[in-house]
Amino acid sequence: xxxxxxxxxxxxxxxxxxxxxxxxxxxxxxxxxxxxxxxxxxxxxxxxxxxxxxxxxxxxxxxxxxxxxxxxxxxxxxxxxxxxxxxxxxxxxxxxxxxxxxxxxxxxxxxxxxxxxxxxxxxxxxxxxxxxxxxxxxxxxxxxxxxxxxxxxxxxxxxxxxxxxxxxxxxxxxxxxxxxxxxxxxxxxxxxxxxxxxxxxxxxxxxxxxxxxxxxxxxxxxxxxxxxxxxxxxxxxxxxxxxxxxxxxxxxxxxxxxxxxxxxxxxxxxxxxxxxxxxxxxxxxxxxxxxxx
Numbered sequence: 001x002x003x004x005x006x007x008x009x010x011x012x013x014x015x016x017x018x019x020x021x022x023x024x025x026x027x028x029x030x031x032x033x034x035x036x037x038x039x040x041x042x043x044x045x046x047x048x049x050x051x052x053x054x055x056x057x058x059x060x061x062x063x064x065x066x067x068x069x070x071x072x073x074x075x076x077x078x079x080x081x082x083x084x085x086x087x088x089x090x091x092x093x094x095x096x097x098x099x100x101x102x103x104x105x106x107x108x109x110x111x112x113x114x115x116x117x118x119x120x121x122x123x124x125x126x127x128x129x130x131x132x133x134x135x136x137x138x139x140x141x142x143x144x145x146x147x148x149x150x151x152x153x154x155x156x157x158x159x160x161x162x163x164x165x166x167x168x169x170x171x172x173x174x175x176x177x178x179x180x181x182x183x184x185x186x187x188x189x190x191x192x193x194x195x196x197x198x199x200x201x202x203x204x205x206x207x208x209x210x211x212x213x214x215x216x217x218x219x220x221x222x223x224x225x226x227x228x229x230x231x232x233x234x235x236x237x238x239x240x241x242x243x244x245x246x247x248x249x250x251x252x253x254x255x256x257x258x259x260x261x262x263x264x265x266x267x268x269x270x271x272x273x274x275x276x277x278x279x280x281x282x283x284x285x286x287x288x289x290x291x292x293x
Contacts, residue, residue, distance in 0.1 A: 019286045019287060022285065023285075023286035026282040026285060026286070028278045029285075029286075032275035033282075035271055035272075035274075036279065040091075043088060043089075043092040050082065050088065056242050057240050059079040059080055059081065060079075060081070062080065064080040067258070072084065074260060077251065078250070078254060086242035090242040090247065090268070094269075097157065097161060098221075098223045099220060101223045102223055104162045105165035105169050105219070109167065109170040112170045113170035113171060113172065113173030113174035114208070115196075115197075116174050117174035117177030117181065118200055118204065119196065128171075134164075135168070139168075139222070140226045140230070142160070143160035143161050143163070143230060146163060147236070154237060157237065160230075165219055165223060168219070169212070169216075173208060185203060186199060186203055186204065211284075217276055221273035221274070221275075225273050227243075231243045231246040232245040244268050248265045251265065
């Protein structure tokens with residue numbers, strides 16, 4: 001490794017440490033990060049904590065609608081299933097949907113927005129008009145229409161949420177790329193004969209990555225809420241598969257006699273969405289060069 005490569009590697013690592021220091025000073029963001037890590041660990045080790053078939057799926061009428069206790073810390077539902085087990089297995093579904101959908105939407109929408117903003121011209125106008133058409137439709141309504149057309153399963157739900165999230169990333173990326181396309185370092189690369197896609201990848205993408213990561217973090221919260229909303233109305237993950245939105249829908253009937261059936265799934269949705277928003281706010285502040293000490 002040459003001295004120049006070592007210098008850039010050291011500079012990059014020092015910048016990351018600087019971002020981490022500023023992020024760590026934000027107590028709300030750190031609380032959100034800790035909550036996300038706890039949810040992620042519960043989802044990853046759910047099979048170790050509870051048995052999926054016995055606790056989350058199998059029915060047991062003898063223990064139905066039991067309140068929280070030492071044996072069932074979140075109580076049981078109307079089929080005698082452990083609510084805690086269903087929540088931690090539901091965390092796998094909700095977090096997976098949020099992360100997968102936003103990751104795909106970030107890549108596809110970001111690529112479309114970057115190419116459109118950099119190349120400009122008639123192609124940019126056509127692409128943006130199409131994106132504006134999709135943006136005029138509320139995300140959850142668009143996802144609902146796609147799920148209704150394709151069918152109700154997790155794969156189609158991921159496709160629907162990805163399509164509804166991608167236009168937002170395309171618009172934001174284009175807005176970030178437009179002022180960069182006329183910068184001197186881009187003009188220099190263009191004068192050297194560098195191909196447009198290489199310029200976008202090597203010179204423009206690193207400069208928009210920070211704001212896009214912040215936007216992606218916050219978008220995960222929106223996708224989790226939207227996916228839970230679709231499951232709540234019966235257009236998302238179908239019972240008996242555990243999912244927070246469908247758990248809320250099933251527990252809504254017993255809200256007077258067994259409020260724990262809606263309290264704990266509702267808290268799971270609120271905590272996860274709030275945590276991702278707090279982390280997004282913390283990343284935005286940490287990556288803002290105007291807030292450097």
